Amino acid sequence: MGLFKKINFGLRKTRNNMSGALDNVLDSYTSIDAELFDELEEALVMGDVGVSTASEITTRLNDSVRKKGITDPKKIRAEVVEIVADMLKGGEDMGLITVPSIILVIGVNGVGKTTTIGKMAAMYKAQDKKVIMAAADTFRAAAIDQLQIWADRAGVEIVKHKEGADPAAVIFDTIAAAKARNCDIIICDTAGRLHNKKNLMSELEKIYKVIDRELPYSDREVLLVLDATTGQNAINQAKEFKNIAEITGIALTKLDGTARGGVVLGIKNDLNIPVKFVGVGEAIDDLQPFNPLAFAEGLFISLPEDFEEDEPEYVEAMIKADLEAITKEPQEETKEETEEETEETEEETHDDEKPEDDDKKKKGFFGRIFG
Ligand SMILES: Nc1nc2c(ncn2[C@@H]2O[C@H](COP(=O)(O)OP(=O)(O)OP(=O)(O)O)[C@@H](O)[C@H]2O)c(=O)[nH]1
């Protein structure tokens, strides 16, 4: 299934919810008037779009209807798609050019961080990037094992310590390994315990310091993972995280299981955080780079069954590699090298900051947040 079709299918529950209401409005009017806009706004709010964003969409719609001299309500759907696609545009690309670059993945428990990392790793690997994962969710042993499974599936390297280890130390070691092995992209898993904000903040602060010190000039992305099934609660999580960490983008997961996909609009429009990835299922190729037009169409227009679309090459490569990994016999003892990595480096991260580190920290991306 190609990317447009996949997102279209993934958004079917949201579309059914929103479009059903939209159809009712558009079918019951023969001309366009103020009442139609009110009802349309209500339909959007029902689809978890958020009140202020829904109001902005109808205001813009009103403008474009007037400008273009549209009188037929049936033409409104295409206008809404255009406005929504335009609203969602901007900042959706990952800015990872330096070697190495680093992606820090944060978010509360169960939203899909580890799964998203696994899928991202497979995607970058299929694009011929050398990926290394940091198992910095050391809170539970199971979290480390789960990331290991994804590393095996995606066929990428992983650095892990024992349960309870210092997450910043894991990231320190991963960065050292990435430099030594010429990796392109470092992806870091973290534990998400927002209910204990103070701990989370100090943990993130420590991680940021290590990254600032070890990779002062590298491209970084801080991806907040949000579970779309939680609707407006996802927006609240984004607000809370925005207060404690500079977030460069959102990965919105589980869109396939919810009618609340309209929440994307609020995230982009109200919070002004770009959505960079969307998850539409649990399979390795179910994470997509965010495409505003495909998403806007998916919210309002169902693609025909026979819609023809080529699978992008990298997706084909991912599926092929995944099938090979699944059918391959599990190989023991391949990772001992990374597992052994160090107690003493852990101490390095505890070292007091040297004066020159302080400078970098202030200049650095993360240093600016907590500087
Ligand atoms: N349907 C669906 N399920 C998903 C998607 N992304 C993740 N999941 C599922 O959500 C569950 C939680 O995913 P994890 O990746 O373990 O989430 P996490 O944020 O790492 O969770 P913790 O490590 O417990 O904090 C798993 O069962 C995943 O398979 C998605 O896009 N669609």
Ligand SMILES: [Mg+2]
């Ligand atoms: Mg996890």
